[in-house]
Amino acid sequence: MVYFLIFISAIFVNNIVLSQFLGICPFLGVSKKINTALGMGAAVLFVMTLATLVTYLLQQLLNAWGLGFLQTILFILVIAALVQMIEIILKKISPSLYQALGVFLPLITTNCCLLGVAIMVASGTYKLPMGAEPGLLTGMLFAIATAIGFALALVLFAGMREQLALAKVPKAMQGTPIALLTAGLLAMAFMGFSGVV
Amino acid sequence: MKNKALNTVLNGILRENPVFALVLGMCPTLATTTSAINGMSMGLATTFVLVCSNVVISLLKNLIPDKVRIPAFIVVIATFVTMVQLLMQAYLPAIYEVLGLFIPLIVVNCIVLGRAEAFAAKNTVGLSALDGLGMGLGFTLALTLIGAVRELLGTGCVFGLNLYSETYGMLIFVLAPGAFIVLGYLMALVQKLLKK
Numbered sequence: 001m002v003y004f005l006i007f008i009s010a011i012f013v014n015n016i017v018l019s020q021f022l023g024i025c026p027f028l029g030v031s032k033k034i035n036t037a038l039g040m041g042a043a044v045l046f047v048m049t050l051a052t053l054v055t056y057l058l059q060q061l062l063n064a065w066g067l068g069f070l071q072t073i074l075f076i077l078v079i080a081a082l083v084q085m086i087e088i089i090l091k092k093i094s095p096s097l098y099q100a101l102g103v104f105l106p107l108i109t110t111n112c113c114l115l116g117v118a119i120m121v122a123s124g125t126y127k128l129p130m131g132a133e134p135g136l137l138t139g140m141l142f143a144i145a146t147a148i149g150f151a152l153a154l155v156l157f158a159g160m161r162e163q164l165a166l167a168k169v170p171k172a173m174q175g176t177p178i179a180l181l182t183a184g185l186l187a188m189a190f191m192g193f194s195g196v197v
Numbered sequence: 198m199k200n201k202a203l204n205t206v207l208n209g210i211l212r213e214n215p216v217f218a219l220v221l222g223m224c225p226t227l228a229t230t231t232s233a234i235n236g237m238s239m240g241l242a243t244t245f246v247l248v249c250s251n252v253v254i255s256l257l258k259n260l261i262p263d264k265v266r267i268p269a270f271i272v273v274i275a276t277f278v279t280m281v282q283l284l285m286q287a288y289l290p291a292i293y294e295v296l297g298l299f300i301p302l303i304v305v306n307c308i309v310l311g312r313a314e315a316f317a318a319k320n321t322v323g324l325s326a327l328d329g330l331g332m333g334l335g336f337t338l339a340l341t342l343i344g345a346v347r348e349l350l351g352t353g354c355v356f357g358l359n360l361y362s363e364t365y366g367m368l369i370f371v372l373a374p375g376a377f378i379v380l381g382y383l384m385a386l387v388q389k390l391l392k393k
Contacts, residue, residue: 024224025307073279076305112306125297125298170385177381177382178381179381187373187374191373
């Protein structure tokens with residue numbers, strides 16, 4: 001039950017994009033079409049799960065050696081290297097998956113929700129429902145749920161923007177301003193989930 | 198020469214304002230502007246990292262091979278971010294507590310890497326420092342403005358100074374949706390003013 005609540009909490013109540021403000025750049029940048037939004041969401045899910053696992057284990061090493069201050073530098077390098085490696089491996093073993101995720105993989109390095117979740121899980125400062133303790137299993141579930149929440153927000157927003165492209169928008173509001181207002185309304189809708197968990 | 202230096206600084210503050218014109222660094226812009234003072238602290242922390250990383254990268258630009266320049270830039274930036282993180286933890290623990298995760302996340306702020314790649318890797322040390330300063334101040338101004346508007350609408354204060362009764366505050370502007378809405382309207386206003 002607790003594990004189920006982790007998913008509800010990370011996907012709806014504390015949605016990474018709409019209430020934690022992580023990963024806004026891809027949220028605004030790659031959300032013009034539903035298909036690209038799905039591709040980006042899948043790529044983030046894939047990389048975030050792996051990156052969180054690797055950085056969590058590295059953090060245990062850093063803690064053991066008393067090198068906690070190296071966290072930021074080490075994590076960003078590990079994530080960048082991991083993204084490169086995943087790209088190379090995917091190209092070799094699953095060309096079809098590589099075709100689908102290919103363009104989005106390099107963009108992920110600078111996606112702040114990846115580094116953000118890695119730091120949150122490694123230092124145990126993420127929001128968990130009652131009764132759950134931070135650890136490797138909860139951390140991994142949290143990472144997967146967060147990535148699903150990211151994909152959900154991205155796909156919903158892409159659907160709204162596809163409609164928005166057909167609407168008549170005042171000149172000064174065109175482009176980013178109207179997208180931000182739409183995102184504000186979406187965030188307001190997600191606030192309805194607060195208190196569920 | 199003096200004119201060029203002035204232009205470099207003003208460029209970041211007005212014409213190429215990172216938030217309103219380039220639309221870079223949206224995550225800290227939305228997340229840390231719950232009040233004017235929070236926005237300003239985040240802006241100043243980013244300014245410090247921008248100036249320092251621009252200086253070091255423009256000094257190293259001839260030593261770094263072209264192929265590994267992005268990882269090299271990221272290491273330089275991450276070093277300065279760690280410095281800011283440790284300094285703030287030691288001397289400004291209250292603000293560090295509020296900004297929390299967003300201090301280490303300066304590493305992935307697109308403005309910092311963007312300026313390193315677009316400006317510092319091609320220009321002299323002095324100009325790079327001024328470019329970092331201008332961009333940083335432009336970012337700080339934008340964040341302070343957004344923070345002030347959200348704080349005023351949400352709680353009736355600016356910089357903690359009460360302007361009207363708290364009972365009329367619209368809390369939604371301090372919460373997540375308010376960030377998107379305030380930034381959307383401010384950006385539309387800037388677009389409108391710049392057209393004229």
